[in-house]
Amino acid sequence: MMEELSLHILDIVENSINAKATKVDIEIDVDKRENLVIIKVTDNGKGMDDKTLENVRDPFFTTKTTRKVGLGVSFLDEIAELTGGSLDIESNLGIGTTIQLKLPFDHPDRPPLGDIISTLITLLATNPQVWIIYRETRNGKTWEFDSKEVEGLLGDYTWLGKIKEVLYNSYKEFTGGELI
Numbered sequence: 424m425m426e427e428l429s430l431h432i433l434d435i436v437e438n439s440i441n442a443k444a445t446k447v448d449i450e451i452d453v454d455k456r457e458n459l460v461i462i463k464v465t466d467n468g469k470g471m472d473d474k475t476l477e478n479v480r481d482p483f484f485t486t487k488t489t490r491k492v493g494l495g496v497s498f499l500d501e502i503a504e505l506t507g508g509s510l511d512i513e514s515n516l517g518i519g520t521t522i523q524l525k526l527p528f529d530h531p532d533r534p535p536l537g538d539i540i541s542t543l544i545t546l547l548a549t550n551p552q553v554w555i556i557y558r559e560t561r562n563g564k565t566w567e568f569d570s571k572e573v574e575g576l577l578g579d580y581t582w583l584g585k586i587k588e589v590l591y592n593s594y595k596e597f598t599g600g601e602l603i
């Protein structure tokens with residue numbers, strides 16, 4: 424199992440992109456008072472039919488034709504189970520999918536959030552055509568990144584390096600360097 428939530432988020436957004444989403448919203452809510460970390464990913468992709476939705480948590484289920492296992496969602500289910508959290512999946516054919524993972528903040532088996540900026544940069548670099556909005560709230564304060572703000576710059580790798588630097592700095596100002 425991967426040790427950082429940011430890598431699981433990358434996986435979940437890649438599912439959205441595989442499902443032809445043109446817009447993906449990533450929302451993180453860290454509420455220490457409620458002892459919760461909530462991760463919610465909403466896409467406007469093709470959605471899942473009933474059979475897919477029923478089986479999506481099964482590690483041996485995938486609709487990919489290139490392989491026999493589909494691990495992305497099953498890992499989230501496992502983390503939820505391990506920590507006494509929950510995983511909710513809502514999907515409507517032709518409309519999109521929302522995946523919400525709720526974890527107890529202080530559980531020793533809750534993976535750290537990890538390098539979320541690196542996840543965002545990877546997504547921007549590999550899928551510049553997809554509109555990505557990232558919003559993180561920590562105890563009432565919110566930090567947001569909207570890929571529309573950097574649209575048009577993404578084809579150029581020298582710009583990508585600058586975007587990376589700006590995002591790292593701005594995010595660090597938001598978190599105060601606190602790793603969660």
Ligand SMILES: Nc1ncnc2c1ncn2[C@@H]1O[C@H](COP(=O)(O)OP(=O)(O)OP(=O)(O)O)[C@@H](O)[C@H]1O
Nearest residue numbers: 438439442470479485486487493494495496497520
């Ligand atoms: N956001 C989504 N929209 C539509 N279908 C989805 C979405 N997320 C998952 N699915 C469906 O659920 C299946 C299982 O997803 P999962 O991430 O667990 O495995 P995978 O993507 O098939 O393989 P892997 O993630 O291991 O590369 C996918 O093959 C796809 O059919």
Ligand SMILES: [Mg+2]
Nearest residue numbers: 434438495496
């Ligand atoms: Mg997947």
